Amino acid sequence: MLNKFELLMPGTLNEALTQYAELGSKCKILAGGTDVLVEMHGGRRYYSLLMDIKNLEELKGVEYTPRKGLAIGALTTHRCLEQMPVIKEKYPALYDGVSQVGCVQTRCRGTIGGNICNAVPSGDTLGPLLALNAHLILQSTKGIREIPFEEFFLGPKKTVLESGELLIKILIPPSVPNSSSAYTKFTRRKAMDLALLGATVSIASMDGKTCDNVRVSLTTAAPTVMRAKKTEEFLIGKELTEKMMKEAGEIASAEAKPRSSWRSTEEYRREVLKAIVPRTIAAALERVQKGVAHP
Ligand SMILES: Cc1cc2nc3c(=O)[nH]c(=O)nc-3n(C[C@H](O)[C@H](O)[C@H](O)COP(=O)(O)OP(=O)(O)OC[C@H]3O[C@@H](n4cnc5c(N)ncnc54)[C@H](O)[C@@H]3O)c2cc1C
Incomplete structure (x- = not known):
C-alpha cells in the first residue's frame, strides 16, 4: 500500500x-x-x-548533431532511446544499456534521469554513460552547472545534487572515427534482473586491431559505477589479441572493489569480471571492424 x-x-x-x-x-x-x-x-x-516533473518541457527531447554529439533530456524514457536509430548507430553501448532495463513496460515509464539520480551501482545506463564520457547539466534557482559524469556519484544513493537542484540534460560527445562501444550486463538468470555485474568498453582503433584509445567502466563492481583506469592504461597501444583481452580482464578484476552480498560473493564477482571484460572488449572491437558507430 x-x-x-x-x-x-x-x-x-x-x-x-x-x-x-x-x-x-x-x-x-x-x-x-x-x-x-x-x-x-x-x-x-x-x-x-x-x-x-513530467510536465517540464525543458527536460524532454533528444538532439543529435555530428559536431556537438548527443543532448538527452533527463525525462527521456529508456524505450524512447532504445528506439532511436542514432543511439544504436553512434552510441551502441548506451543502446545495450537502455534496452536491458527491466521489461518493455518499465522502459516505457522509467527515465534516464531517474536511473542516474537513483544512484545505485547496478543502473544499466551508468556504465555506458561513464565510458562514453557523458557530462550532466544540473540546475537550481542558483544557476546552471555542468559536471563530468564521473563526479556525480558520492556513494550508493548519494550524488552531488544540491538541495533544490534538478538533473536537466545528459550530454555525450560525438563518436570519433573508427570507434565503437559495447556494454555487457551479467545477471544470475535469463529473466528480468538487475546487473550482478556489468562492463562497458568504448574503444578507438584505426586498423581494427590495435587499441588507440579506450575507456572501460564497471557496473556493480564498487559502491558506485567505476572507471577501470589500470585496465585502460594496459590496453592503450596494444594489439588486441585474445591473450591481451584476457590479461585486461584480470587487471579489471584486481582493480574492482566488489563486495559480498546476498546476491553473490566478492570472489565470484571477481571471477565474472575476468570473463565479461574480455568479452566486452571483443564486442566493441568487432563493432569497430564492422563500422558500427562511424560518424
Ligand atoms: C520491474 C522493474 C525492473 C527494473 N529493472 C531495472 C533494470 O534492469 N536495470 C536498471 O537499471 N533499473 C531497473 N529498474 C529501476 C528503474 O526502472 C530505473 O532506475 C529507472 O530508470 C528509474 O527512472 P524513473 O523515471 O522511474 O525514476 P523515479 O522513480 O521517478 O526517480 C528515481 C530517483 O531519481 C530522482 N530523480 C528522477 N529524475 C530526477 C531529475 N531530473 N533530477 C533530480 N532527481 C531526479 C528521484 O527523486 C528518485 O530519487 C527496474 C524497476 C522496476 C520497477
Whole structure:
C-alpha cells in the first residue's frame, strides 16, 4: 500500500525550481516513478510530498548533431532511446544499456534521469554513460552547472545534487572515427534482473586491431559505477589479441572493489569480471571492424 502523499505538478521549469528551492528535502522528485513508487509501495520509504516533473518541457527531447554529439533530456524514457536509430548507430553501448532495463513496460515509464539520480551501482545506463564520457547539466534557482559524469556519484544513493537542484540534460560527445562501444550486463538468470555485474568498453582503433584509445567502466563492481583506469592504461597501444583481452580482464578484476552480498560473493564477482571484460572488449572491437558507430 502507498502512504498518503501530497502531489505537486509544476508546469514549467522555473515554477518547479522555485518550489523545490523552498521545500528542499521535504519534497521528493518523481519522474517515471519506477524507483520512487516501488520503494514507497514496499514500505522502504515514506514521502509525504512528491513533485511530479513530467510536465517540464525543458527536460524532454533528444538532439543529435555530428559536431556537438548527443543532448538527452533527463525525462527521456529508456524505450524512447532504445528506439532511436542514432543511439544504436553512434552510441551502441548506451543502446545495450537502455534496452536491458527491466521489461518493455518499465522502459516505457522509467527515465534516464531517474536511473542516474537513483544512484545505485547496478543502473544499466551508468556504465555506458561513464565510458562514453557523458557530462550532466544540473540546475537550481542558483544557476546552471555542468559536471563530468564521473563526479556525480558520492556513494550508493548519494550524488552531488544540491538541495533544490534538478538533473536537466545528459550530454555525450560525438563518436570519433573508427570507434565503437559495447556494454555487457551479467545477471544470475535469463529473466528480468538487475546487473550482478556489468562492463562497458568504448574503444578507438584505426586498423581494427590495435587499441588507440579506450575507456572501460564497471557496473556493480564498487559502491558506485567505476572507471577501470589500470585496465585502460594496459590496453592503450596494444594489439588486441585474445591473450591481451584476457590479461585486461584480470587487471579489471584486481582493480574492482566488489563486495559480498546476498546476491553473490566478492570472489565470484571477481571471477565474472575476468570473463565479461574480455568479452566486452571483443564486442566493441568487432563493432569497430564492422563500422558500427562511424560518424
Ligand atoms: C520491474 C522493474 C525492473 C527494473 N529493472 C531495472 C533494470 O534492469 N536495470 C536498471 O537499471 N533499473 C531497473 N529498474 C529501476 C528503474 O526502472 C530505473 O532506475 C529507472 O530508470 C528509474 O527512472 P524513473 O523515471 O522511474 O525514476 P523515479 O522513480 O521517478 O526517480 C528515481 C530517483 O531519481 C530522482 N530523480 C528522477 N529524475 C530526477 C531529475 N531530473 N533530477 C533530480 N532527481 C531526479 C528521484 O527523486 C528518485 O530519487 C527496474 C524497476 C522496476 C520497477
